Every structure is written in C-alpha cells, then in structure tokens.
Amino acid sequence: MIELKDVTVRYPNGVVGLDGVSLTIDPGQFVVVVGLSGAGKSTLIRAINGLVSVTSGSLTVDGHEVSGASKRELRAIRSRVGMIFQSFNLVKRTSVMNNVMLGQLHDIPAYRSLVGAWTQAEKEKAYQSLERVGIVEKAWTRASQLSGGQQQRVAIARALAQDPSVMLADEPVASLDPPTAQMVMKDLQRINRELGITTVVNLHFLDLARQFGERVIGMREGRIVFDGPGADADDAVFETIYGRSLTAEDILPGRS
Amino acid sequence: MSTVAPAVPEAPARPRKPAPSKGIIAAFVVAAIFTVWAARSIEFTLMPLFTNLDNGWEIIHQFLNPSWGFIFRVWDAWVETIAIAIIASFVGVVLGLVFSFMASTVTNRTRWSYRATKVFLSVVRSLPDVAYVLIFVALVSIGPLAGILALIVFNIGIAAKLTSETIDAVDTGPLEAADASGAGTIARARWAVLPQILPNYLSYCLYIFELNIRASVVIGIAGGGGIGQVINVQFSRFAYENVAAITVAIFVVVFVIDQVSQQLRRRFV
Amino acid sequence: MSTRDEAASRPRQPSKARATATWILLLILVGGAAWLSDARWGQITGIFTDGGRYFRLMTEGLLQNPFSDPWAGYWTRAFDAMIESVHMAWVGTVLGAVLSIPFGFLAARNISGAVTVQLTRGVLNLIRAVPELVFVIVLMLPIFGFGPVAGALALGVGAIGTLGKLTAEALEGVDPGPVEAAKASGSGRLAVLRWAYWTQVLPEVMAFWLYRFEINVRASAVLGIIGAGGIGQLLSQLFSKRAWDQIGITLLVIIIVTVIVDMVSGAIRHRIIGGGKAKKDRVRDDAVEVGL
Numbered sequence: 001m002i003e004l005k006d007v008t009v010r011y012p013n014g015v016v017g018l019d020g021v022s023l024t025i026d027p028g029q030f031v032v033v034v035g036l037s038g039a040g041k042s043t044l045i046r047a048i049n050g051l052v053s054v055t056s057g058s059l060t061v062d063g064h065e066v067s068g069a070s071k072r073e074l075r076a077i078r079s080r081v082g083m084i085f086q087s088f089n090l091v092k093r094t095s096v097m098n099n100v101m102l103g104q105l106h107d108i109p110a111y112r113s114l115v116g117a118w119t120q121a122e123k124e125k126a127y128q129s130l131e132r133v134g135i136v137e138k139a140w141t142r143a144s145q146l147s148g149g150q151q152q153r154v155a156i157a158r159a160l161a162q163d164p165s166v167m168l169a170d171e172p173v174a175s176l177d178p179p180t181a182q183m184v185m186k187d188l189q190r191i192n193r194e195l196g197i198t199t200v201v202n203l204h205f206l207d208l209a210r211q212f213g214e215r216v217i218g219m220r221e222g223r224i225v226f227d228g229p230g231a232d233a234d235d236a237v238f239e240t241i242y243g244r245s246l247t248a249e250d251i252l253p254g255r256s
Numbered sequence: 257m258s259t260v261a262p263a264v265p266e267a268p269a270r271p272r273k274p275a276p277s278k279g280i281i282a283a284f285v286v287a288a289i290f291t292v293w294a295a296r297s298i299e300f301t302l303m304p305l306f307t308n309l310d311n312g313w314e315i316i317h318q319f320l321n322p323s324w325g326f327i328f329r330v331w332d333a334w335v336e337t338i339a340i341a342i343i344a345s346f347v348g349v350v351l352g353l354v355f356s357f358m359a360s361t362v363t364n365r366t367r368w369s370y371r372a373t374k375v376f377l378s379v380v381r382s383l384p385d386v387a388y389v390l391i392f393v394a395l396v397s398i399g400p401l402a403g404i405l406a407l408i409v410f411n412i413g414i415a416a417k418l419t420s421e422t423i424d425a426v427d428t429g430p431l432e433a434a435d436a437s438g439a440g441t442i443a444r445a446r447w448a449v450l451p452q453i454l455p456n457y458l459s460y461c462l463y464i465f466e467l468n469i470r471a472s473v474v475i476g477i478a479g480g481g482g483i484g485q486v487i488n489v490q491f492s493r494f495a496y497e498n499v500a501a502i503t504v505a506i507f508v509v510v511f512v513i514d515q516v517s518q519q520l521r522r523r524f525v
Numbered sequence: 526m527s528t529r530d531e532a533a534s535r536p537r538q539p540s541k542a543r544a545t546a547t548w549i550l551l552l553i554l555v556g557g558a559a560w561l562s563d564a565r566w567g568q569i570t571g572i573f574t575d576g577g578r579y580f581r582l583m584t585e586g587l588l589q590n591p592f593s594d595p596w597a598g599y600w601t602r603a604f605d606a607m608i609e610s611v612h613m614a615w616v617g618t619v620l621g622a623v624l625s626i627p628f629g630f631l632a633a634r635n636i637s638g639a640v641t642v643q644l645t646r647g648v649l650n651l652i653r654a655v656p657e658l659v660f661v662i663v664l665m666l667p668i669f670g671f672g673p674v675a676g677a678l679a680l681g682v683g684a685i686g687t688l689g690k691l692t693a694e695a696l697e698g699v700d701p702g703p704v705e706a707a708k709a710s711g712s713g714r715l716a717v718l719r720w721a722y723w724t725q726v727l728p729e730v731m732a733f734w735l736y737r738f739e740i741n742v743r744a745s746a747v748l749g750i751i752g753a754g755g756i757g758q759l760l761s762q763l764f765s766k767r768a769w770d771q772i773g774i775t776l777l778v779i780i781i782v783t784v785i786v787d788m789v790s791g792a793i794r795h796r797i798i799g800g801g802k803a804k805k806d807r808v809r810d811d812a813v814e815v816g817l
Contacts, residue, residue: 049436079438089429094451097538102430102447105439113443127535140539155433162437283793291619294612298673298754305668312667319663332563339562346555382783384746386757387776390764394579396571401564405572473656474747478761481563491662491751503659511654 001027002048002166002198007057007067009043009222017043017052019222025215027165028196030189032203032213032230036242040222041202045168048200049081050074062165079106082159082197084188086171088151092144096135096154099143100126103161129160132194133187149180156187167191169201173208178252181205185212205252206238315496322501330486330502334509336400337482340475341468344404348411349461355412356419362431363423363445377420381413385471389478403480407471411464418460419453426452455524462517462524469513473506579769586770587777599771603759603778609673610755611786613748614741616677621684622734628685629692629730630718636696645689652686657744661753676753680741691733695726732794739790742783 002025009017017040025031033041046052047059047066054067064077082103090099104122105113112118118126130136133153138146143154152172159167169188173181185201189212192199203209209216209230216233218226218241226237239245294300304312357363358373388406396402430448439447476484483502490498559566589596631637632645657679665675699722707721749757756779763772 051432051436075438075440077438078436081436083433083436085429085433087429089433091430091448091451092427093454094447098447098451102434102439103437105434105443105447106437108443110440110442114446131535136535139536158433158437168436290615294615297612298609298616298677300616300674300677304670304674308668308670315667319667335561336563339558340564342558343555343562343564346551346558378784378787379780382780382787383776384743384757384779386747386750387760387779390760392572394764394767395575396565396568399565399568400562401566401568404562404564405569470656473658477658478750487662499662503655503663506656506659507651507654510656511650514650514654 001025001060001062002200003058003060004047005058007047007059008055009040009047009052010055016222018047018054020057021222021224023217023224023227025198025200027198028192029198029215030192030212031198031200031215031217032209033200033217033219034203034206034209034233034238034241035219037204039219039241041219042170043222044219045083045170045200045202048166048168049078049083051083075106079162080165082162082164082167084152084155084159084167084169084172086174088148088155088175090143090151090154090158092142094143095140096130096143096146097123097126097139099154100129100158100161103129103158106162125161125163126157129157130154132160132191133157147180148176149184152176152180152184153187156184156191160191164197167197167199169199171202171204174204181208181252188212205250206233206246207251209233318496319500321497322504323497324501326498326501327505330483333476333483333486334505337469337472337476337484340400340403340407340480340482341465341472344407344411345461345465345468347404348408349415349457349464351408352412352415353419353457355416356423357445357449359416359420360423362426362428363441363449365441377413377416380409381417385410385474386478389475389480393479398479398481400481403472403475403482406475406480407468410471411468414467415460415464418463419457422453422456423449458524459521462521466510466514466517470510582769583773583776586773589770596774599774600778603756603771603775604782606749606754606756606759606775607778607782610745610749610757611742611782613673613676613753613755614680614738614745617680617745618684618734618738618741620677620681621688621737624681625685625688625692628689629696630722632689632693633696634693635699635701636718636722646693649686649689649693652682653690654686655683657683658747658751661748661751666752671752671754673754676745676748676755679748679753680744683744684737684741688730688733688737692726692730695729695733696722699725728797732797735790735794735797739787742786746779 002023004021004023007018007021011017019040021040021044033044035041043052047054048061050066050069057067059066061077061081064073066074066077069077091102098116101108101116101118101122104125108118108122127136127139130139133156135150135153135157138150138154143151146154167188172188173184176184185208188199188201191197201212203213210233211230213230213233216226216228216230217224218233218237220241220243226233226241228237235246238250242250355373355377358369359377361370364370364373385406388409389402392402392405396405426449430452431444434444434448472482473484473487476482476486477488479485483506487499487502490496490502586596586599591597591600628645628649631641632649634642637645660679660682661675665678669675669678703725704717704721707717712720745753745755746757746760749755749759750761752758756775760772760775763775
C-alpha cells in the first residue's frame with residue numbers, strides 16, 4: 001500500500017514537481033499515470049522510492065515513511081520496491097545474470113558481492129525471475145547483445161529478483177517499438193496479476209493507458225486532475241489532462 | 257533634394273579588421289618573455305655542438321662500439337628490472353583502483369572523503385618518481401625493495417587519476433538502477449561501475465607497466481635496483497661501451513614490451 | 526513467444542575456468558616476480574620504524590620560521606633550484622614543440638607518402654622508447670657537460686617522439702572539407718598545409734605542448750640526479766647528507782610549484798580547446814596521457 005498525504009516536491013532550482021498530492025494505492029492495484037512530460041509523473045514515481053526527496057507532506061510505502069528516512073531505512077524501503085526505467089539502465093558490459101543479481105545486492109554481504117560469489121539460492125532466484133519474463137535462455141549472454149525489448153525484460157527480472165511488494169515503471173515502453181511495447185506491458189500486467197505486486201506505470205500513450213490501467217491517474221502541473229478506472233478515461237478526459245486536443249502522436253503508432 | 261547626389265548608393269561601411277584579442281597577444285608575449293628568461297637563466301647555448309664535438313667525440317666513439325657481451329653478463333639485473341616492474345604495477349594498480357573509486361563523485365558520495373582523496377592524489381602526483389626512490393632508499397636502504405615501493409606510490413597516482421576520470425564519465429543509468437534497488441555503496445561500485453570501466457582500466461594497467469619498465473633506468477640510478485643501478489655503476493667507471501650496450505638493450509626491451517602491450521590494449525578498448 | 530508457454534531450459538553457466546586460470550597465472554607471475562626481484566622484504570619494517578622519525582624531522586624543518594637563518598636560505602635554495610628545473614622543462618618543451626612540427630607533418634598519412642610516413646613513425650617510436658635519462662647520458666653530457674643545458678636538450682629530443690606522434694594523429698583527424706576547398710581554389714601545397722591543416726589542429730597541438738610541459742617539469746627533476754642541475758641535483762645532495770629538515774622544505778617546494786604549474790597549464794589547455802566541452806576535454810586528456 002502506497003499512501004501520499006499532501007505531498008509537495010520542490011526541486012533545488014525552484015521547479016515544483018508535485019503540488020500537494022494526496023493519493024492512496026491499494027495493494028495489488030495496477031495503476032497507470034498519464035500526463036504530458038513535466039506534469040510530475042516521473043517525480044511521483046521517483047518520490048515513492050526516495051530517489052527524489054519530498055519537500056513536505058507524508059509518503060508511506062507499506063507503512064514505512066519515505067520522507068525523512070535515514071539512508072539505511074531508505075535502502076531497506078528501496079529493496080522492497082522494484083523499479084523499471086525508460087532506458088533499461090542495464091550494465092551492458094556484464095552478463096544478464098549479473099544484471100539480475102543487481103536487484104539482490106541489498107541482501108548480499110559486501111565480501112561476497114565483491115567477488116561475485118553468489119549462493120545457489122540467489123542464483124535460483126535470478127533464474128526464476130528470468131523465467132517469469134521468458135528470457136532465461138539469455139542468462140549468461142552479455143546484456144549489450146540483447147535487443148531493446150529483451151533488455152527491458154531483463155530489467156523487469158532484475159526488479160523481480162528484489163521480491164518487491166511494489167513495482168514502479170517510469171515510461172517503460174517509450175524506447176520500444178509498438179509490438180514490443182505491447183509485450184512488455186503484458187508482462188507487467190501478468191506479473192501484477194500472478195504475484196499481486198502493486199504496480200505503478202508512467203505512460204504517455206493513451207491507448208495503452210486505457211488498455212492496461214485498471215486505474216488511471218491523470219496529472220497536470222504537479223496535480224492530480226483525473227483518477228478513475230481506465231474505461232472511464234475517454235478522449236474528453238485525456239484532453240483535460242493534456243490541456244489540448246488529442247493528436248495522432250498520443251496513440252501508440254501502428255495501432256488504430 | 258540634395259544637389260550632389262552620390263553616384264552609387266552608399267555602400268555599408270566596411271568593417272575594420274578586428275584587433276587580435278588582447279588575451280592572446282598577452283599570452284604570446286608572456287610565453288616569449290618566459291622563454292627568453294628561461295633560456296638565459298640556464299645559459300642555453302648550442303655552441304658546444306660545434307666547439308665541443310671533438311671533446312665529446314672520444315666518448316661518442318666509445319658509445320658507437322658497444323660491448324654486446326656485457327648485456328648478458330648482467331642477466332640478473334634484467335630479471336630484477338622486469339620483476340620490479342611486475343610487482344610495482346600489480347600492487348600499484350590494485351591500490352590505484354581503490355583510490356580511484358574514492359576520487360570520483362560518482363562512486364564516493366561523502367563530500368569530505370572525496371575532497372581529501374583528491375588532494376592526497378594531487379600531492380602524490382606532484383612529486384617526481386626520483387623523489388620517492390630517494391625517500392624509500394632512506395627508509396629501507398638501497399636495493400630493489402626501495403624501487404618497488406617508490407614505483408607503487410608513483411603508480412597509485414597515475415592509475416587513480418586516469419581511472420577516476422573514466423569513472424566520472426560512466427553511464428549513470430545502471431547507478432540509478434542500483435540505487436533504486438537499495439544496493440550499498442560497495443556493491444554499487446562493484447557491479448554498476450566496475451564492469452563499465454574495466455576495459456579502460458585494463459588498458460591503463462598495461463600502460464603503467466610500460467611506464468614502469470621505462471622508469472627502471474631512473475629508479476636504478478637513484479638506488480632502487482635493477483638495470484638502472486648497473487648503468488649508474490658503469491657510468492661512474494666511465495665504461496661507456498658497457499653503458500652503450502645496456503642502453504641499446506633497454507631500448508629493445510622497452511620497444512618490444514610497448515608493442516606487445518599496445519596490441520593487448522587495442523583488444524581491451 | 527513459445528519460450529513462455531513451455532518453460533525454457535536454463536542455459537548452463539559458462540565455465541569460469543578461463544578466468545580462474547588467468548588469475549592463477551597472474552598471481553604466479555607476481556609471486557615469482559616478488560621472489561626474483563631480489564628485494565629484501567624483511568627491510569620493509571624500516572618504513573614503520575624510521576618513517577615516523579623522518580617525517581617528524583621533515584615537519585620540524587617546515588615549522589621553523591622561514592625568515593630566519595638558516596631556514597630562509599634553505600627555502601630560497603629550494604625555490605631557486607625548482608625554478609631552474611621549470612626553466613629547463615620550458616626550454617626543453619619549446620625545443621621539442623618546434624622540432625616536432627615537421628615530424629608531425631611527415632608522419633601524417635593524409636599528408637605525406639606511405640614510405641615517408643613509415644620512416645618518420647619509426648624514428649618517432651624510437652625516440653619514444655628511449656628514456657630521457659638515456660639521452661642525457663649518451664648524447665648530451667659528453668658534449669654539453671653537466672648542467673641544465675644538457676637536460677633541456679634531452680627533454681627537447683625526448684618530446685619530439687610523443688609530440689610528433691600526437692601532432693600527426695591530430696593532422697589525420699582534420700575535417701577534409703577546408704582542405705578540399707583550399708585545393709579547389711588552386712592554393713599551393715604550402716598554403717594548404719599552413720591554412721587548411723595547421724589552423725585546424727593548432728589549438729589541439731598547443732594543448733599537447735602544454736601537457737608535455739607539465740610532464741617535463743617532473744622529468745627535469747629526474748635528470749637532476751645525474752648532474753643536469755635543478756631540483757633533482759639538490760634533492761640527491763640533501764638525501765646523501767640525510768638533511769631531513771631541508772628535505773622536507775624542498776619536497777614541499779616541489780609540490781607547491783608543480784601544483785601551480787599544473788593548475789595554470791591545465792586552465793590554459795581547457796581554454797584553448799574550448800571550455801564548454803568539458804566532458805570531451807576529459808576524454809581527450811585521457812587519450813593524451815596514455816599517448817604520452
């Protein structure tokens with residue numbers, strides 16, 4: 001469960017990322033956040049795992065307060081929150097396996113992680129995560145040799161290896177072609193349903209938002225301007241969120 | 257209506273050639289003055305090249321007749337030189353790696369320890385290798401050990417500088433991912449940074465090994481063992497034909513090691 | 526994807542034998558070297574027994590009032606010697622820079638013929654492979670005798686190797702557009718070299734020169750210990766007397782002057798190559814450093 005109470009994020013340069021946002025996300029929900037770039041979607045997601053610090057208000061994940069948490073507490077919270085990035089953020093010069101291990105580093109003592117002495121259980125966890133996204137056959141391939149879609153699935157496996165209760169995805173499909181984007185979104189949906197992991201996804205394609213969002217949150221200028229089921233989010237709603245009429249670019253290309 | 261109409265509509269005024277920037281002129285003047293001052297203060301002259309050539313000729317003649325056999329008579333010194341370079345490079349680059357992680361804001365997020373490491377490294381790099389040899393000769397007496405220790409310190413400076421600059425330029429995506437999963441500082445450096453810099457780092461390691469072979473002459477002359485010590489002894493005995501043979505051999509060794517190591521470096525990057 | 530329906534078989538973990546073998550080999554190499562180096566490792570304790578004492582003596586020298594006798598004299602002597610080293614380094618760099626220009630043009634593949642390039646590169650590699658110290662001993666001392674002139678000449682000759690190579694590489698990287706334009710307008714060969722090639726590479730090449738100067742400042746200290754004057758000569762005299770208080774002062778002077786030289790030269794280099802591209806500069810720096 002994620003709870004935001006009157007959360008404001010102001011960056012050092014004065015830009016306001018979130019402006020008094022209050023929000024509750026129940027366990028197991030699949031939430032899609034939409035809005036123009038700069039609307040605060042990314043800030044919202046990064047605030048949840050403390051990559052962006054909250055200026056005022058209260059933000060809790062599973063009852064743990066994120067704002068004002070010490071470094072140690074923050075690391076503990078982050079280890080329970082998986083995160084997926086637009087640019088995958090894999091270490092390209094090492095194997096897929098080691099990349100997935102990155103997700104478990106929180107629980108591995110430094111003397112073992114330094115030499116890469118993974119235990120059987122840790123490897124098993126990594127294999128299972130890779131199996132869940134259907135890419136286990138690439139376990140020992142270098143990450144640089146994978147296609148974009150494959151890299152994003154490894155990134156999902158990395159997040160899964162954390163045993164997360166919450167999964168955050170920041171524009172996970174923005175750098176992928178339409179069929180691959182569909183596939184990655186379906187992976188996220190399946191994981192959400194099978195494991196009951198609370199999932200928050202940032203998207204800017206409104207058709208994907210409608211298709212996958214059991215709950216859609218529309219953001220504009222750091223505020224929530226829509227909150228409802230995906231089915232209710234019709235074109236008129238999106239026009240209020242975007243503050244302009246819709247164009248072809250708002251729809252995932254290649255689909256009508 | 258003017259009485260004197262210009263024959264041609266007035267052309268826009270031609271711009272004047274801009275004076276060269278004052279800064280550049282000043283820089284060149286300063287450079288020229290400094291050159292003259294420096295040359296005068298060390299009493300620079302090329303005259304001996306014409307007047308003293310005869311004096312030097314005797315010695316140069318000896319140089320041109322190297323006693324090749326001497327190269328192999330000091331076999332032990334060669335082994336010693338290579339061995340010194342291997343140990344010093346190995347220890348130096350390993351410690352240098354640790355320092356380089358401490359000397360980059362990417363991997364070291366503690367402000368004061370970053371600053372302290374930077375200052376320490378710049379002090380280490382500002383002393384020439386000879387100074388270290390002299391210091392360690394005083395501490396552990398003349399011999400290879402002093403050479404090894406001096407080179408280790410010297411190597412830490414170079415390895416840490418080159419590697420920390422590479423760390424500064426890594427892709428920050430994986431770092432963000434490591435942070436987002438709650439990884440600790442050491443684990444983050446090992447798995448999100450090290451794989452990215454490894455090829456460059458290995459290349460620096462070989463480069464440092466090359467430097468160490470080259471430096472062996474210096475090290476030896478200052479009392480750090482190896483082939484340099486042989487040169488020093490022969491030089492002070494005016495045995496120029498021996499010095500010449502060793503010089504040629506050093507050149508060959510350095511050249512061969514450079515070539516091999518450059519081939520390897522090309523494979524890394 | 527079919528892999529998702531039926532569980533795909535897990536790939537076998539690749540063997541770590543090669544990595545392990547490499548490590549073992551490396552450790553044997555280092556261990557063997559430790560044994561063959563003939564180093565008396567037992568004496569390493571000297572660092573701990575004498576290190577503190579010497580350090581204290583050095584610090585005591587530094588803490589004396591630098592304006593009273595004899596300390597004022599020590600400071601002045603150290604500064605004079607260091608300035609002499611800097612002068613030696615500067616003259617050497619200027620010589621090397623001037624001499625390296627023709628070598629650079631001769632060694633650039635897009636300017637000179639294949640045979641010339643190979644020959645010139647051979648000469649440059651040869652110079653690069655010989656330590657400056659050897660130049661001093663072999664060429665300079667017999668003719669110029671002991672003193673900074675021999676040192677400056679050795680540094681100059683030594684600089685030709687690296688500067689020539691870097692200049693050639695810079696020339697090979699020029700934008701061919703202006704060259705073509707100059708040729709198309711019927712310019713003579715010399716004019717093309719001067720205005721199309723040289724103007725393009727000048728900032729970069731000047732940065733190399735400054736970089737070499739920084740390196741030469743350190744190298745000049747080395748040359749001092751075999752009698753080429755400057756700070757190296759002073760240092761080796763002081764060390765043979767074990768005059769730790771003066772050694773402390775001299776080392777501090779070296780550090781101060783070197784840091785200042787590095788800072789000034791570094792700032793000018795960054796200005797020359799265009800301050801905005803800080804990141805590109807850094808990469809360039811790497812390349813230069815490894816090249817030199």
